[in-house]
Amino acid sequence: MGKLTRTIAKPAVPFGGKYRIIDFSLSNCSNSGVRTIGVVTQYQPLELNSHIGNGAHWGLDHKDGGVTILQPHSSLDGEKWFKGTAHAIYQNISYIDSHHPTYLLILSGDHIYKMDYEHMLNFHKCKKASATVAVIHVPLDEASRFGIMNTDNTDRIIDFEEKPEKPKSNLASMGIYIFSWDVLRRYLTESHATGQNMDDFGKNVIPTFLANGENVFAYSFNGYWKDVGTIESLWEANMAFINPDHELSIRDKHWRIYSKNPVAPPHYLSKDARVQESLIVDGCYISGEIDHSIISQNVKIGTGSVIKDSIVMANTVIGKHVVIDHAIVGEHAVFADHAQVVGDSSIAVVGYNEIVGGLNDEAE
């Protein structure tokens, strides 16, 4: 994601005008009754930390539990830099133990979806599984991009292939796992002692579980699920999100997606504004023409500017007669009058705090 993740962690990347990618996982946790959450992060954590705070915005500021940010740290045993997803869990065993869990739910912070993890946990319990992997049906021709599970008739996983050339099924891992904590804990600590590589869930842990005859099950998820790990997929997912009939049904009060909501006045559309097929959020001042775009909080757009098929993130200031088309504009960017950013099949990206155009430009 280059420019957008240079200074902030991927889960903190804005989505849909007023959310960040991690809001979906955190809201799912809150709505599913998951009350103790550790957020493991090691790259560019500042934005993520300030976004999450004490978790109150997601109703996660419980008396016991709540959200804890788990960052690598130095200790007497040396530096605890996370070498992989499972390694990060190993490094935080003492945090997990302190909450005495029976089950551990592993999520990744870069997917857009609504899911009730309680259903998945019930499935895990019902199957008496050691591990459960959430899977989704993907088109067979795309299957080679994912970790593919092959299951028997009872949904038990019998084979796992990471990005197979010739996929045997179309059940793709969603990167969501439930483990019985005592089992996972034993594998992680023993492998550490014996020097066996257990750094990554997909590459190491699941194959080892299968090799050892642990019961690993695939939980099928039917619903909207989107990996927004690239600029193109982020743009596409946002553009699809504009449609009020989108499968994610963001306005459904029964499964809300919460976010940190800064207080801003309502947005104002001036006499010159023309807004079509777009999403607009609090705090904006719009005097230009907005067509099929998402405009986030506190964005100012001057008269005569045209924003088309684009995402403008929060606190950006756009002058007059600016043209933005097929673009993603990072937070706090500034556009001088007459500036132009036009993408095509490859989406143009303007970074955070970037200044586009200016006095030296020929403004014609």
Place this chain on the structure above:
Amino acid sequence: MMRRNKICGILNLTESKSAIDPLTRHRPIASLPFCSRYRLIDFPLTNLTTAGVDTIGVFTHDNLRSIYDHVRSGKEWGLDSIYGGLFFFSDPRLDRRANRYSAEGDLLNYYNNIEFFDKSESEYTVVMGTRMLCAIDVQAILRHHIEQGAEVTVVYKSMENIDNDDQNTACLTIDEDGRVRGLKSSVLHDKTDHVYMNMEIYLLKTELLTKLIRNGVAENEHCNLSDLLHQAIIALPSNGFEYTGYMKNIHSVRSFYEANMDMLHDSNLLALLKGSQHIHTKVKNEAPTFYSRSSDVTDSLIANGCIIHGEVAHSVIFRNVLIEKKTVLNSSVVMQGSSIGSGAELHYVILDKNVRIEPNTKLIGTQANPIVIEKNSVISRIVEGDFTRLTNIGKSISEVDSKQSSKDFFHHY
């Protein structure tokens, strides 16, 4: 040094509201929704907390539910800390059906809870209400108070072209030294007079206030705190503090409507909401507002969570409003959760919360007399002033009705 709570805040919610009926029929002025996402109580709460006032007493005769629902722990204003907080004092003599400025007076409520002032350990108390909409720097009032050596400081706004139909507003006579010399009701003024309108914001030593309350109750327990303070600024050496920012006296449907329309001017919006302080309010999780291909929205303030297919001009729209295709909405205020059916035409209308306007309904008010539709009403097919069926209609629409020729409508309560 021991932490000292220098100023304690009093929100005096015993405010006359009958002229804002039906918007205030089931809520105090403090809970009136304003400018797409605020409530009037957000303004004094922000004024107080921005100045570091962390102990606030809310005194009311009115229904506390809507206020409590909005304010809760006061978290949004940083009032949920270990110091101070929000304290509610509702008068047990509250008569929900009376719904008017209490003849009993509110002074006894203050007297019965006078312990609050002692416990606050504050040196000064600032008293304000919610109907004088403003964004004021309370620390500046305190500095002025100390420099001028007054017993009581009262805040006023210098203005012309006042609404002299509001008998609950008083104007001050201020001499060259800024001393208060007199007080008279705004109804005694001509519309064109240049006046110093009393904004009913007072700052005085807490000790003096409690003394005034005790003495006041001994003399006449059916008195109001505001009357007591009016007497105090005449009897004691008192100074005026001139407020220069945006101000609106919300005392009638029209003034409420005008205040909302004022916010469509960027300068007013910035002065009130984003000037020397940013106004805080209860935060809601709403999706972004969606504008469809058929929408045409200009010169309007819109909150999050709306879906707009129709034409909107010069209007203020609250959260979760649905505006269907081929509607025309002009110069109107639409509160949260309302929906406007396709083909409807609304000019100069205030829709309270959760109103449903059925398709092809037509409501045409005037700038001076906007039509008010009460909370939770369903309105259908009013064509050219011919009211075929109306439910739960408030007083204002009957006023409009009385000016027009024969219509029939039904009340369903």
